[in-house]
Amino acid sequence: MNLFDVYPINPINIVRGQGSLVYDNHDTEYLDMYGGHAVISIGHTHPHYVKRLEDQLHKLGFYSNSIEIPIQKELAEKLGKVSGKEDYQLFLCNSGAEANENALKLASFYNGKKKVIAFSKSFHGRTSLAVAVTDNPKIVAPINETDNVIFLPWADEAALEEAFKNNEISSVIIEGIQGVGGIQVAPESFLQKIRSLCDQYNAVFIADSVQCGYGRTGKFFSHDFAGVDADIYSMAKGMGNGFPVGGIIISPKIQPAYGMLGTTFGGNHLACAAGLAVLETIEQDNLFQNAAEVGGYLIKELNKLEQVKEVRGRGLMIGIELPEELAHARKELLNKHHIFTGEAKPNVIRLLPALNLTKAHADRFLEAFVNVLNQ
Numbered sequence: 001m002n003l004f005d006v007y008p009i010n011p012i013n014i015v016r017g018q019g020s021l022v023y024d025n026h027d028t029e030y031l032d033m034y035g036g037h038a039v040i041s042i043g044h045t046h047p048h049y050v051k052r053l054e055d056q057l058h059k060l061g062f063y064s065n066s067i068e069i070p071i072q073k074e075l076a077e078k079l080g081k082v083s084g085k086e087d088y089q090l091f092l093c094n095s096g097a098e099a100n101e102n103a104l105k106l107a108s109f110y111n112g113k114k115k116v117i118a119f120s121k122s123f124h125g126r127t128s129l130a131v132a133v134t135d136n137p138k139i140v141a142p143i144n145e146t147d148n149v150i151f152l153p154w155a156d157e158a159a160l161e162e163a164f165k166n167n168e169i170s171s172v173i174i175e176g177i178q179g180v181g182g183i184q185v186a187p188e189s190f191l192q193k194i195r196s197l198c199d200q201y202n203a204v205f206i207a208d209s210v211q212c213g214y215g216r217t218g219k220f221f222s223h224d225f226a227g228v229d230a231d232i233y234s235m236a237k238g239m240g241n242g243f244p245v246g247g248i249i250i251s252p253k254i255q256p257a258y259g260m261l262g263t264t265f266g267g268n269h270l271a272c273a274a275g276l277a278v279l280e281t282i283e284q285d286n287l288f289q290n291a292a293e294v295g296g297y298l299i300k301e302l303n304k305l306e307q308v309k310e311v312r313g314r315g316l317m318i319g320i321e322l323p324e325e326l327a328h329a330r331k332e333l334l335n336k337h338h339i340f341t342g343e344a345k346p347n348v349i350r351l352l353p354a355l356n357l358t359k360a361h362a363d364r365f366l367e368a369f370v371n372v373l374n375q
């Protein structure tokens with residue numbers, strides 16, 4: 001049987017990893033400035049992570065959500081503490097798209113309304129509602145098309161106010177920093193405006209934190225920089241450091257009812273062990289602070305390079321916009337210097353490394369990048 005060929009693939013076979021370094025089957029070392037697409041939050045094979053998963057696996061890997069699963073409560077408590085949203089409620093699932101799917105559905109259950117506001121260049125996932133609020137017609141199948149989504153220009157307060165006027169809006173979904181859209185930071189005043197309009201019209205503010213959340217920017221949620229709380233935060237990627245864990249946290253004003261949401265695999269014992277290992281490591285190793293410091297250093301140094309058009313982002317979520325003639329830089333970083341980075345079109349290099357990236361590894365990247373720019 002062949003694999004369904006949907007990914008353009010680099011001919012590299014990564015077989016092991018440690019921290020921010022990974023190795024291929026010929027034992028060539030690569031620096032991982034991409035974190036496997038923002039997934040590796042505490043570094044590859046972190047010893048605490050490996051041990052916690054191993055211990056759990058020896059006890060119990062899975063049982064269904066029809067029984068008590070105390071490790072879910074443990075994860076919820078730790079997440080409340082580390083994120084500062086202690087009075088929120090946690091629903092666990094398995095991916096970012098699923099988290100957004102549940103968030104949008106829950107919002108509609110809550111206020112009985114149907115319309116969703118999303119923004120240009122947004123990416124929220126590939127399942128039915130998640131892809132419908134994603135601004136990329138190429139990945140929306142005819143069956144996903146709906147009149148319920150209103151796309152507005154990014155950060156346009158007047159357009160936002162206008163869209164709310166007929167009082168049909170169920171929710172607004174926004175990334176605190178657009179990832180796939182090219183690392184665009186949502187202006188704080190815009191997030192504050194969303195908060196006040198959602199309050200005024202009883203709509204639900206959904207903060208998609210799948211890529212920009214979990215401490216990547218130096219705060220738990222990048223939306224926190226605006227000083228307002230969303231009603232639902234969706235999370236995945238860094239939450240399990242590679243184990244598929246997703247979830248939403250839900251404001252106390254939204255009440256649960258049996259059957260409203262559900263999942264077979266979400267919140268299983270192993271997933272919760274992975275989630276706890278990540279949060280414990282974030283806490284123990286002060287990883288928010290490291291993300292802010294090493295990320296701030298990278299942004300400062302990148303801003304000094306005159307060939308770079310623009311540097312955007314916060315902490316360890318960084319976009320480097322390059323002129324057309326330097327479009328080859330990302331490939332050169334990989335092929336010549338063995339450094340993985342991400343991309344966004346057109347010509348944006350995305351850095352999404354583990355939150356414990358060291359300054360020495362940041363310098364190794366900067367040196368290689370300068371070399372590539374000056375060829």
Ligand SMILES: Cc1ncc(COP(=O)(O)O)c(C=O)c1O
Nearest residue numbers: 095096097123124125179210211
């Ligand atoms: C902001 C954002 N939301 C949602 C998703 C979808 O997550 P998943 O691929 O886990 O379904 C992604 C994935 O890249 C994302 O970046």
